[in-house]
Amino acid sequence: MNYNLMQEVSAVVARNHLRRTPKHVREQHQVVDDGPERSILARLILPGHQVEEDPLEELHGLATTAGTQVVGELIQRRATASHGTYLGKGKVEELRLMVEKHKADVVVFDNELSAGQIRNLEQSIGVKVVDRTELILDIFAAGASSYESRLAIELAQLEYSLPRLKRMWTHLSRQAMGVGMRGPGEKQIEVDRRLAQRRIHELKQDLAKVERRRARQVAARKEAPTVSLVGYTNAGKSTLMNAMTDANVEAADKLFATLDTRTRRWQLPNWGMVLLSDTVGFIRDLPHSLVASFRSTLEETRQADLLLHVADASSPNVFEQISAVYTVLQELEIEEKDTLLVLNKIDAIRSPAVLNRVLDRYPNAIPVSAKSRKGISLLVESVGEALGREFLDLVVELDPSDGKMMAYLAAKGEVLSTDYDEHSVHIHVRMPAGAMGPLQKSAKSIRPAGVDRFDDASESAESDSPQSASPAVDAPTEVA
Incomplete structure (x- = not known):
């Protein structure tokens, strides 16, 4: 990785942030203030848009997670967005007065704004303006800890900023036209754009290496069934x-508490060891560049045998949140994976009618409370049944001296019984189909459990055949 290039790109980002803060605001804030930024939330609701009970509740959570103190809110309903300022002229003036009244430092929009709209709003309001996409990127940047997630968020930020670079240097734009009159503004724009494009190219190469390495790591442990937790952010x-693995991972009541995939061993009753992964939460209108950048982080989800879609049943927007998660799964091209819907936080529901309303739409959903562990046993049983479609119930015949394969069966599956005779050991095991490769090379025979061994006449006939010189290995039969 080119360290000098990283330094140069960081300078580009710093210059962008400097430009994004109007001059008179920079002068007012030359004295360091340790307190959080004061923010005002704004949203334009257009016809046909889904409107929640509290239209700014989620944005409030995002702004708080980003470290700001929310001091005001503004909502406008309009047939179309203003091309120049997104909000109508009257609402822009109302927003300016709110900023002055509350001494706000930033206005956060629950919409995606163009570069020109952000510039015009900042000139009219007098403070920094941040749209929904930039806010989410900022939260991810603050919480990214692993090398992989830092690469992903840097790529997403640069791809978001690149189209906006042309707005960065208006204070350095050239004053005259013609040969020999090219001003420093144009040169700086081209330099910044070139630096950003070079860094984007490097990041994509680095992320491609990470994706290949992650794919190899996931494939290497494919002999064990994998279960991945997905869901809306802060769904629990x-x-x-x-609650299921005693993993003691950090669990905070805030949006995007988890950004890196975490995998733990889970001893599933009656099945054996299962790998359970916790992934980054999804959200409505998740930036496409962010989804693309985090594909390597979500490799566990893409390769999982089973998805547990966790939804907050106590949220008034639970239906919209479930739909938003399925939208992201479609972007990842994994919406057709075997999925169990888990309705979490039922302990926070005061009226049974609220839960019944969700169960009426999703009758196969599993209601649980991860906090009180209510319903966990039913969830564990359902996971076992779902994974059973990928498991084989077998009787394996091994040489008694093949301790390595006996240990392999115990590690990869659940050994139900072991019987010895004069020449062989017969092991009744339930194991994932993906772990059959090494077994087929070492076993004397493999047959589905419940199928009797060949009778003596058949064994005698086989012993007379030329092929009986080496032990036969029966092809495994999958259990429906």
Whole structure:
């Protein structure tokens, strides 16, 4: 990785941030203030848009997670967005007065704005303006800890910023036209754009290497069944993981508490060892560049045998949140995976009618409370049944001296019984189909459990055949 290039790109980002803060605001904030930024939330609701009970509740959570103190809110309903300022002229003036009244430092929009709209709003309001996409990227950047997630968020930020670079240097734009009159503004724009494009190219190469390495790691442990937790942010996935595996992973009541995939061993009753993964939470209108950048982080989800879609049943927007998760799964091209819908936080529901309303739409959903562990046993049983479609119930015949394969069966599956005779050991095991490769090379024979061994006449006939010189290995039969 080119360290000098990283330094240069960081300078580009710093210059962009400097430009994004109007001059008179920079002068007012030359004295360091340790307090959080004061923010005002704004949203334009257009016809046909889904409107929640509290239209700014989620944005409030995002702004708080980003470290700001929310001091005001503004909502406008309009037939179309203003081309120049997104909001109508009257609402822009109302927003300016709110900024002055509350001494706000930033206005956060629950919409995606163009570069020109952000510039015009900042000139009219007098403070920094941030749209929904930039806010989410900022939260991810603050919480990214692993090398992989830092690469992903840097790529997403640069791809978001690249189209906006042309707005960065208006204060350095050239004053005259013609040969020999090219001003420093144009040169700086081209330099910044070139630096950003070079860094984007490097990041994509680095992420491609990470994706290949992650794919190899996931494939290497494919002999064990994998279960992945997915769901809307703050639905309780980490708390549920702790309840089922005693993993003691961090579980915070905030949006995007988890950004890196975490995998833990889970001893599933009557099945054996299962790998359970907790992934980054999804959200409505998740930036496409962010989804693309985090594909390597979500490799566990893409390769999983079973998805546990965790939803917050106590949320008034539970239906919209479930739909948003399925939208992201479609972007990842994994919406057709075997999935169990888990309705979490039922302990926070005061009226049974609220839960019944969700169960009427999703009758196969599993209601649980990860916090009180209510319903966990039913969830574990359902996971076992779902994984059973990928498991084989077999009787394996091994040489008594093949201790390595006996240990392999115990590690990869659940040994139900072991019987010895004069020349062989017969092991009744339930194991994932993906772990059959090494077994087929070492076993004397493999047959489905419940199928009797060949009778003596058949064995005698086989012993007379030329092929009886080496032990036969029966092809495994999958159990429906």
